Amino acid sequence: MPLDRAGAAGAAAQIDRxxxxxxxxxxxxxxxxxxxxxxxxxxxxxxxxxxxxxxxxLGENGAxxxxxxxxxxxxxxxxxxxxxxxxxxxxxxxxxHALEQGVGMVYQHFRLVERFTVxxxxxxxxxxxxxxxxxxxxxxxxxxxxxxxxxxxxxxAGVWQLSVGEQQRVEILKLLHRGVRILILDEPTAVxxxxxxxxxxATMRALADEGRAIIFVSHKLDEVMEVSDRVSVxxxxxxxxxxxxxxxDPARLARMMVGRDLAVPDxxxxxxxxxxxxxxxxxxxxxxxxxxxRNVDIEVRASQIVGVAGVAGNGQRELAEAxxxxxxxxxxxxxxxxxxxxxxxxxxRIRLGLGFVPEDRMRTGMAGxxxxxxxxxxxxxxxxxxxxxxxxxxxxxxxxxxxxxxxFDIRGVRWGLPTSLLSGGNIQRAILARELxxxxxxxxxxxxxRGLDVAAIQAIRRLLLEEREAGTAILMISEDLEEIMExxxxxxxxxxxxxxxxxxxxxxxxxxxxxxMAGRTVDPA
Amino acid sequence: xxxxxxxxxxxxxxxIGTPILLAGLGEMYTEHSGVMNLGIEGMMLGxxxxxxxxxxxxxxxxxxxxxxxxxxxxxxxxxxxxxxTLRVNQIVSGLALVITGTGFxxxxxxxxxxxLTYERPLSSFEPVFGEGMRDLPLVGPLVFGxxxxxxxxxxxxxxxxxxxxxxxxxxxxxxxxEDPAAAxxxxxxxxxxxxxxxxxxxxxxxxxxxYLIAGIFxxxxxxxxxxxxxxxxxxxxxxxxxxxxxxxxxxxxxxxxNLGFSLQIIGVDIPADFLNALPFVLTIAALIxxxxxxxxxxxxxxxxxxxxxYSRESR
Ligand SMILES: Nc1ncnc2c1ncn2[C@@H]1O[C@H](COP(=O)(O)OP(=O)(O)O)[C@@H](O)[C@H]1O
Ligand SMILES: [Mg+2]
Numbered sequence: 078m079p080l081d082r083a084g085a086a087g088a089a090a091q092i093d094r095x096x097x098x099x100x101x102x103x104x105x106x107x108x109x110x111x112x113x114x115x116x117x118x119x120x121x122x123x124x125x126x127x128x129x130x131x132x133x134x135l136g137e138n139g140a141x142x143x144x145x146x147x148x149x150x151x152x153x154x155x156x157x158x159x160x161x162x163x164x165x166x167x168x169x170x171x172x173x174h175a176l177e178q179g180v181g182m183v184y185q186h187f188r189l190v191e192r193f194t195v196x197x198x199x200x201x202x203x204x205x206x207x208x209x210x211x212x213x214x215x216x217x218x219x220x221x222x223x224x225x226x227x228x229x230x231x232x233x234a235g236v237w238q239l240s241v242g243e244q245q246r247v248e249i250l251k252l253l254h255r256g257v258r259i260l261i262l263d264e265p266t267a268v269x270x271x272x273x274x275x276x277x278x279a280t281m282r283a284l285a286d287e288g289r290a291i292i293f294v295s296h297k298l299d300e301v302m303e304v305s306d307r308v309s310v311x312x313x314x315x316x317x318x319x320x321x322x323x324x325x326d327p328a329r330l331a332r333m334m335v336g337r338d339l340a341v342p343d344x345x346x347x348x349x350x351x352x353x354x355x356x357x358x359x360x361x362x363x364x365x366x367x368x369x370x371r372n373v374d375i376e377v378r379a380s381q382i383v384g385v386a387g388v389a390g391n392g393q394r395e396l397a398e399a400x401x402x403x404x405x406x407x408x409x410x411x412x413x414x415x416x417x418x419x420x421x422x423x424x425x426r427i428r429l430g431l432g433f434v435p436e437d438r439m440r441t442g443m444a445g446x447x448x449x450x451x452x453x454x455x456x457x458x459x460x461x462x463x464x465x466x467x468x469x470x471x472x473x474x475x476x477x478x479x480x481x482x483x484x485f486d487i488r489g490v491r492w493g494l495p496t497s498l499l500s501g502g503n504i505q506r507a508i509l510a511r512e513l514x515x516x517x518x519x520x521x522x523x524x525x526x527r528g529l530d531v532a533a534i535q536a537i538r539r540l541l542l543e544e545r546e547a548g549t550a551i552l553m554i555s556e557d558l559e560e561i562m563e564x565x566x567x568x569x570x571x572x573x574x575x576x577x578x579x580x581x582x583x584x585x586x587x588x589x590x591x592x593x594m595a596g597r598t599v600d601p602a
Numbered sequence: 603x604x605x606x607x608x609x610x611x612x613x614x615x616x617x618i619g620t621p622i623l624l625a626g627l628g629e630m631y632t633e634h635s636g637v638m639n640l641g642i643e644g645m646m647l648g649x650x651x652x653x654x655x656x657x658x659x660x661x662x663x664x665x666x667x668x669x670x671x672x673x674x675x676x677x678x679x680x681x682x683x684x685x686x687t688l689r690v691n692q693i694v695s696g697l698a699l700v701i702t703g704t705g706f707x708x709x710x711x712x713x714x715x716x717x718l719t720y721e722r723p724l725s726s727f728e729p730v731f732g733e734g735m736r737d738l739p740l741v742g743p744l745v746f747g748x749x750x751x752x753x754x755x756x757x758x759x760x761x762x763x764x765x766x767x768x769x770x771x772x773x774x775x776x777x778x779x780e781d782p783a784a785a786x787x788x789x790x791x792x793x794x795x796x797x798x799x800x801x802x803x804x805x806x807x808x809x810x811x812x813y814l815i816a817g818i819f820x821x822x823x824x825x826x827x828x829x830x831x832x833x834x835x836x837x838x839x840x841x842x843x844x845x846x847x848x849x850x851x852x853x854x855x856x857x858x859x860n861l862g863f864s865l866q867i868i869g870v871d872i873p874a875d876f877l878n879a880l881p882f883v884l885t886i887a888a889l890i891x892x893x894x895x896x897x898x899x900x901x902x903x904x905x906x907x908x909x910x911x912y913s914r915e916s917r
Contacts, residue, residue, distance in 0.1 A: 113915075152787075153915055171914075173789030188784040190777050192900065200770070201777050202788030208770045237900070255788075 102164060103128045103259055103290035104149060104180070109158035111144055114491055114498075118144040119155070120314045126259065126290045131281055133301040133322075134294045135334055136311035137530035139489065139500035142294045143185060145311065146261045149292075150182035151175030162259075173202075181257035183248040185264050189236045195219060195247050196232040199254050219250075226253055228280060242273040249280065260284060261292040266300055267528055278304045296334070296530045298327045312336055335532050344542055349566065350379030353550035354400075354519045359409035361399040369395035371574040372409070377519065377550040382541065384565030385554040388594050392574035393554045394436055397523040400552070401433040402426045414518055427456060432517030434508055436524040436554070438501070442508045445497030449487070450478035452496050453511050485510040486536065502533025509540055520544060523554045538564060558587050572596045611857060611864040613743045616752060617818055619856030621646070621810035622830055623755050626837035626848050627762055628806015632678070633838055634766060635799035636779035636792075638909040639681050640696025642807045643831025644703020649674030649808020651707040654815040654822055667751070667812050674808020675801040677703055682800040686793055689911035704825070711822050751813050755849075762845040775799060779905030782912035792912050807831065829878065833859075836885040842892065842902025855881045 104126040111119045119141045126132050136142045147153040149160065151169035160167055162178055169175045172182070189198050196215040199222070200206040206215075212233075219232035228246045236244060245265060252260060262281070266274045281304060285291050295301050301308055302322065309319040310333040317333050354377040363369030370392045377383045387393055398404035400411060402423035410419045413429050421429070435441035443452050454463050454474045462473040475492075482490055487506045489499055496507065505525065512520060522541065526534040541564060545551055555561050561568055568585050570577040570593040578593040592599050625642050632639050639645075653670020657663060677699060684695040729736060730753060731746040738746065766772040777785040778795040786792050814830065815822050833855055840855075841848035862877045892898045 171789075172787040176787070176789065182787075184787075186783075188781065188787045190781045190784050192780055192906070193773075193777070197773060198784075201773055202785065202790045206770050206773075209768065210770055210773075251788075 100127050100129060102126070103162070105161040105164075106145070106149060107159040107161075109145065109148055109155045109160075111148060111153055111155045114494065116489070116491070117314050119148065122158070122311070122314070122316045124309060124316065124319075126292060127307075128258075128290050129285055129288050130306040131285050131291045131293055131304055133305035133308040134292055134311065135296060135298075135301055135308055135330060137296060137334055137532055138502050138528075140311040140334075140530075141314040142311055143263055144314075146182055146263050146292060146294060149175070149259075150180055150261055152182070176252075176255050176257065179256065179258040180261070181252035181255060181259070182261035183245065183252065183263060183265060185267070187244050187248050189244055189247060189251075191237045192235065194233055194235050195230050195239075198236060198247060199232075199251050203254065219254075222254055223250060226250065226280070227283070228253075241268040242270070242277075245269070245277070253284075257289070259290045259292070261294075263294045264296070265293070266295060266297065274300070298330055298334075301330070302327060310334055331531065334530075344564065345546065347380050347546060349381040350548065352376050352378050353414055354552065355412040356400070357410050357412075359396070359399060359411065360407045361395050361404050362407060363392075363395050368407070369574050370399060373571075373574070373576055375552065375569060375576075377552050379518075379548050379550050380545055381566045382545050382551040382553055382564050384561040384568045385552065385571055386558065386561045386568055386590055386594060387556070387571035387577075389556055391571045391594075393571055394523065395574070396571070397433070397435070397521050397552075397554055400521050401431065401435070427515070430516075430518030432512035432515060432520040432549075434505075434512055434520070434522040434525055436527065438504050438508055439497065443496050443504060446495050448493055449482070449490050449496050449499075449507060450474040452507060453478050453481055453514075456511060456515050481507075481510040481514060485513075485540070502529045502536075505529060505533065505537055506540075509537065513540070513544060517549055520549050520551045521554070522551065524556065525553065526555070526557065526560060534560075558590055561585075561590070562587075570594055607864055607867055609740075609743060611860045612853075613747060614860050615853050615856030616744075616748060617856070618830075618859050619852040620752050620755050621814040621818070622834045622837055622855055623810070623848060623852035624758070624813065625807040625810035625831060625834035626841070626852060627755075627758055627845060628674075628803040628809070629834060629838050630762070630803075630841070630843055630845065630848060631766075631775070631799045631806070632803030633908055634775050634779045634843060634905055635796045636782060636905055636907040636910065636912070637682070637685055637796050637800050637803075638692045638696065639678060639685075639699070639800060639803055640693060640835065641677065641681055641699025641703060641831075642803075642834050643827055643829070644700040644706075645674040645677045645804050645807035646703070646811030646814065646827050646831045646834075647707035647825075648677050648703035648811070649804070650811025650813075650815040650827070651710045651822055653808065653812025655710065657812070657816040663751075663816065666816055667809055670808040670812030670816075671805035672808065674804040674806070674811065676804070678801045678804025678807075679797070681804070682797045685911065686796045686800070689913065692909045692911075700831070707822075708824050711824060749817070751817060759845045759849045766845065776905070779907055782907055782910075783914075786912070786914060807834070810834065833881045836882055839904070840881075840885040840888050842888075843904065844902065854884070858884075 102125060106122065106124040109119050109122045110117060122145055124145065134142050144153060148155045151172045151174050160169060167178060196219045199219050200210055200215050216232035223229040228250045230243055230247050230250065236247065265277055269277060281291055281293065293305055305322050307319060307321055308325055308330065310317045310330060312334060356373060356375045359370055359373045360368060361370040373396060375383060385393060395404055399406050402421060406419055410417060413426065413431060416429055418426050418429060439445055451474065458464050458469060463470060485506045487503050487510065489503055491498060496504065525541065526537050529537065541551060541553065553564060562582060562585055565582055568580045568582065570590060572594060577596065578599060589599050625646055629639060629642055649670040652673045653666045656669045657666035681695050681699050684690040685692045728749065729747055730750050735746040736742045766776065774785065774790045775795060778790060778792050782792045811827065815826060819826060837848055837851050837855060841851045858877060858880045862872060862874045865872055892902050
């Protein structure tokens with residue numbers, strides 16, 4: 078029975094505790110170095126983990142958190158350094174080998190077979206899965222396992238039907254089913270709603286109390302302060318320090334993480350100019366054919382940022398796509414600088430001065446497989462100097478890329494290699510570089526800072542504010558209320574595709590915005 | 603229209619459908635592991651010509667089929683090495699295999715000009731069932747009229763459906779083709795799985811090729827497969843990567859293949875090239891129909907990692 082295995086591991090963890098080994102060393106990494114393409118992602122990193130603790134790993138994007146975790150999970154083989162599990166030196170040959178030693182990782186990109194059911198995913202590769210596993214029997218076992226750990230997920234459901242939060246529960250369950258005692262969670266909260274994050278924290282605590290060791294990767298200070306027992310901070314591939322959470326304070330951690338003080342961008346008062354983007358009565362269907370944007374009116378003027386707030390999935394993506402020309406408009410009209418672009422192609426819109434930063438920066442924002450100069454040229458290659466007639470000038474593209482790299486502070490560029498190797502923050506800088514260098518009249522920015530670290534967020538916001546001063550009309554769609562309040566000259570709240578309310582930044586408080594986002598009307602006080 | 607013509611064309615469709623089915627089943631395994639092998643035509647020819655040669659020497663059809671399958675698997679091993687280990691573009695590697703296999707067959711064929719024909723059909727190709735059963739109306743020719751390779755192919759279809767969708771091994775195989783990273787983390791060797799099932803695919807093609815040359819034509823000529831390998835490739839898509847559907851599809855393609863002949867008998871003349879294109883037209887139509895319904899698309903679409911090489915440390 079597959080369940081026995083998990084049960085045995087649970088029992089082993091219990092024994093650890095009664096032995097007084099709780100708090101004993103679960104894993105120790107010494108002098109880990111790991112490079113990609115000659116650039117160190119981890120350099121001489123030491124890290125230790127104790128039984129029964131939640132150990133946060135904090136660091137900006139690209140600091141090397143995932144790399145370090147992947148080394149412990151057997152995915153990456155370190156160039157040098159030593160790994161000890163339970164005091165014994167090991168060489169982890171593969172993720173499976175690590176799993177056999179009780180180390181399991183929930184990756185940022187889940188490792189579930191989407192087309193399989195939950196039960197099939199748990200059975201996959203499990204040593205106790207019978208050759209002719211009966212579906213019913215499997216599903217019964219999985220349901221039981223889920224109940225035991227309070228991680229319930231319908232065993233017969235296909236993974237593709239599950240929400241991200243549910244998929245994450247299945248990943249954790251899968252690892253518990255394998256009897257892991259060291260559980261690594263790589264940025265688990267990045268994809269969760271606040272409620273889901275709460276319940277994840279409760280699960281983490283329960284598992285730690287059973288004697289397991291948990292590594293919790295995050296770049297959110299509040300969460301780290303809230304759930305962890307200890308914290309280690311990585312910066313630029315190096316370990317900058319570890320401490321008990323009781324000795325830590327957010328300001329100090331932030332400084333360790335960023336290594337410098339952050340300037341808060343200020344937003345100078347400027348007079349807004351003439352209306353540049355006018356949207357009237359816009360209605361557009363979502364992917365499933367149901368109306369996702371309903372009768373929306375928005376006007377954005379030159380030198381103005383209009384912030385669109387709302388809980389994800391309330392029509393923001395569809396609105397942005399309708400403006401960019403990527404989604405069919407059912408009713409209503411869009412004007413750009415006085416020209417009706419309702420039926421215009423994306424290319425015509427771009428020519429009229431529309432810039433677009435899509436929310437899915439890896440897939441829609443960039444051609445990840447192309448090198449940076451090509452990506453930066455995507456909207457400019459039709460004109461000299463990048464091309465003459467049908468011929469592209471590689472030299473001009475490279476020169477231009479180097480200039481933009483410098484001006485927009487894109488870091489970690491490896492010339493000639495795919496753009497997808499850049500970290501999220503740098504990819505976003507590159508997208509902004511491409512869009513802003515075209516000198517747009519209107520910029521639509523969807524979730525411009527989602528998932529980025531503090532420094533990158535500040536840089537992106539500063540860019541947006543500079544662009545506003547330069548006279549661009551900006552429509553910024555964001556789920557981050559702080560961002561909305563900090564940057565916007567006017568705020569609209571979307572709820573189920575409708576505009577729930579319009580506010581001046583002075584009127585907006587998190588409470589009022591929260592009410593509107595939840596679909597409650599607020600009396601204009 | 604003459605009823606016996608229809609019956610005859612269906613029965614002979616089973617004949618020509620069987621090599622397509624065998625090669626297609628093999629390719630289905632390969633593709634479920636996430637490897638695409640375009641080289642079926644080459645493996646059918648290469649495996650088939652050697653299998654045929656064995657049959658002319660030993661008059662043992664089982665041995666000939668086994669040798670044909672083994673040679674097909676060896677050809678596939680080259681593809682596995684290029685595609686899995688070296689991560690070469692699978693389209694390029696597959697096309698190279700077509701050329702290599704065809705050339706190899708032509709070479710063997712030219713060496714053995716005299717030995718590569720039968721004096722008379724081998725006894726192994728006699729129908730399995732007695733005359734009494736074969737003479738039954740309708741079911742006689744349709745069900746009881748075949749040689750044992752046809753029945754073997756039916757058994758293989760049933761066994762494949764079971765293997766792929768009812769066993770632990772099938773689950774692992776499909777996981778490798780869907781999401782190799784997920785399979786890797788739970789301890790399924792992506793490399794071994796892809797090698798093994800790529801070779802299984804080659805064996806299927808070799809089997810089909812041997813049956814085609816030794817069983818149906820009883821002699822070898824240059825380019826004798828005449829595009830059947832490509833039809834087998836289309837078959838996998840048309841069948842939505844499912845064995846039972848492949849069985850039906852193979853016979854539909856077989857009927858189309860023979861249609862020109864049958865139509866000529868009854869006096870309708872349609873260009874053969876047009877009819878030869880029909881399996882591909884049908885495959886495209888099936889793709890359109892399937893993609894129109896999202897539930898069907900999920901069930902009958904290609905393995906997600908098809909033709910995508912896997913490397914643990916890349917992202
Ligand atoms: N598989 C890989 N291939 C190439 N570069 C990588 C790979 N994994 C990580 N890197 C690089 O190593 C650095 C650290 O990345 P990562 O460990 O993912 O950081 P974090 O998880 O802290 O955001 C980055 O510069 C990243 O581009
Ligand atoms: Mg990471």
